[in-house]
Amino acid sequence: MKDFVCEDNVIHDEVCEQVTVDMPDENELYDVAELFKIFGDSTRIRILSALAQAEMCVCDLGAVLNMTKSAVSHQLRILRQAKIVKNRRNGKEIFYSLDDDHVLSIINLALEHIKE
Amino acid sequence: MKDFVCEDNVIHDEVCEQVTVDMPDENELYDVAELFKIFGDSTRIRILSALAQAEMCVCDLGAVLNMTKSAVSHQLRILRQAKIVKNRRNGKEIFYSLDDDHVLSIINLALEHIKE
DNA sequence: CAAACAGTTGAATAATTGTTCAACTATCAT
DNA sequence: ATGATAGTTGAACAATTATTCAACTGTTTG
Numbered sequence: 001m002k003d004f005v006c007e008d009n010v011i012h013d014e015v016c017e018q019v020t021v022d023m024p025d026e027n028e029l030y031d032v033a034e035l036f037k038i039f040g041d042s043t044r045i046r047i048l049s050a051l052a053q054a055e056m057c058v059c060d061l062g063a064v065l066n067m068t069k070s071a072v073s074h075q076l077r078i079l080r081q082a083k084i085v086k087n088r089r090n091g092k093e094i095f096y097s098l099d100d101d102h103v104l105s106i107i108n109l110a111l112e113h114i115k116e
Numbered sequence: 117m118k119d120f121v122c123e124d125n126v127i128h129d130e131v132c133e134q135v136t137v138d139m140p141d142e143n144e145l146y147d148v149a150e151l152f153k154i155f156g157d158s159t160r161i162r163i164l165s166a167l168a169q170a171e172m173c174v175c176d177l178g179a180v181l182n183m184t185k186s187a188v189s190h191q192l193r194i195l196r197q198a199k200i201v202k203n204r205r206n207g208k209e210i211f212y213s214l215d216d217d218h219v220l221s222i223i224n225l226a227l228e229h230i231k232e
Numbered sequence: 233c234a235a236a237c238a239g240t241t242g243a244a245t246a247a248t249t250g251t252t253c254a255a256c257t258a259t260c261a262t
Numbered sequence: 263a264t265g266a267t268a269g270t271t272g273a274a275c276a277a278t279t280a281t282t283c284a285a286c287t288g289t290t291t292g
Contacts (some may be wrong), residue, residue, distance in 0.1 A: 003185055004178030006209075007267065016176050019169045023180070024227065029165060031230045032223065033158040040153030042146045043280075049145060053135045058239055060132050062120030064139070069119055071281055073240055092238045092289050093122075102229040107148065109225060111140065113218040114147045123237065157250075174269055187251055189270055208259050208268045 038082050039107065043067070044075050051085060052104055055097040154198050155223065159183070160191050167201060168220055173209040 006012050023029075038044060046065050050056060056064070061072045076096060079085040086099040098104060122128050139145075154160060162181050166172060172180070177188045192212060195201040202215040214220060 004175055004183065004188075006173070006175040006179070012173075012176055015170050015172065016179050019166050019172070019176075020180050022169055023162070024165055028227060028230055029161050030158045032226045033156055033161045035226055035230065036152045036161070037156030040149055040151075040156035041280075042149040045145050045149045045152070046139070049140055050135050053138055054131050056131065056135065057122065057128075059120055059122040059237090060128055060135075063122070063132050064136050067120070068282075069239065070241085070283080072120075074280075077240080089289090092236095094239065100229075102225070106222065106225050106229065109218070109222050110148045110151055111144060113216075113222065114144055114151065159250075175267090184252075185269065186253080186271085190250075193270080205259090210269065 035082070038078060038084065039110075041075075043071070044079060045107065047072065047075055047079065048084070048098065048103065048107060051096055051098050052107075055095045057093040057095050059093070061096070151198070154194060154200065155226075157191070159187070160195060161223065163188065163191055163195065164200070164214065164219065164223060167212055167214050168223075171211045171213040173211050175209070177212070 039048075043065070047061060050061060050064050058069050058072050058076065061067075061076075062069045065072065076085060076087075080087065083099055084103055085096050087094050087096045089095075155164075159181070163177060166177060166180050174185050174188050174192065177183075177192075178185045181188065192201060192203075196203065199215055200219055201212050203210050203212045205211075
């Protein structure tokens with residue numbers, strides 16, 4: 001590569017070295033990006049917004065968000081695997097709810113940022 | 117579609133109606149998802165983590181993150197358009213820095229969540 | 233048991249997106 | 263002006279991904 005070499009400049013070199021040393025762990029940053037990737041879809045954000053208000057079954061989520069059960073279920077699987085939502089079966093229905101309060105804090109902080 | 121209709125159930129209907137009414141504005145949720153989409157890439161998160169420590173030029177960012185200037189520049193454009201970073205020219209170099217403190221709060225909150 | 237409802241799953245499709253490459257602009261030094 | 267360095271940009275390619283459709287499992291009820 002060697003594409004990124006600025007002209008020899010001691011100040012730059014020192015800053016770069018310091019920043020490199022102080023960077024958060026690579027894996028942590030990767031995991032944070034993965035978390036944001038999950039939030040970065042309006043369908044999933046709407047699902048989480050709905051679940052923030054009430055525990056709901058797949059069918060009702062579909063009704064509220066105007067989506068097929070299949071589409072909702074696919075997204076719920078992603079949220080489940082990320083441990084962002086949990087579920088419990090009650091007869092034929094499976095009720096979903098948020099698994100974590102942090103999640104809501106992060107989304108609300110972002111909502112505040114959006115509203116300026 | 118009509119795929120999402122649960123069996124007639126008054127309780128469900130009432131919950132659905134209430135949740136629907138109390139849902140945040142559709143556009144706000146869309147914008148939040150767009151913001152998260154930007155954070156949902158490890159390259160951009162790493163760029164933001166670096167800029168959180170020091171104002172840096174494109175070249176140095178490339179050195180710290182081990183990426184070509186082109187790849188860095190492409191991502192900076194996205195961050196710039198979202199008003200997440202700002203820049204200033206100094207001779208041949210263009211220095212980038214974070215444009216907003218909220219951004220860092222959101223990322224740090226997510227980092228805490230990751231670390232459990 | 234059979235029918236009906238709730239939910240999941242896999243394949244297919246379409247759309248989005250991150251990186252590379254090459255060509256370009258802009259600034260500074262000789 | 264020429265060359266060198268810093269940065270940007272557009273096209274191309276590969277990879278990821280959200281939704282749809284159809285077929286499936288699981289549960290309840292008649």
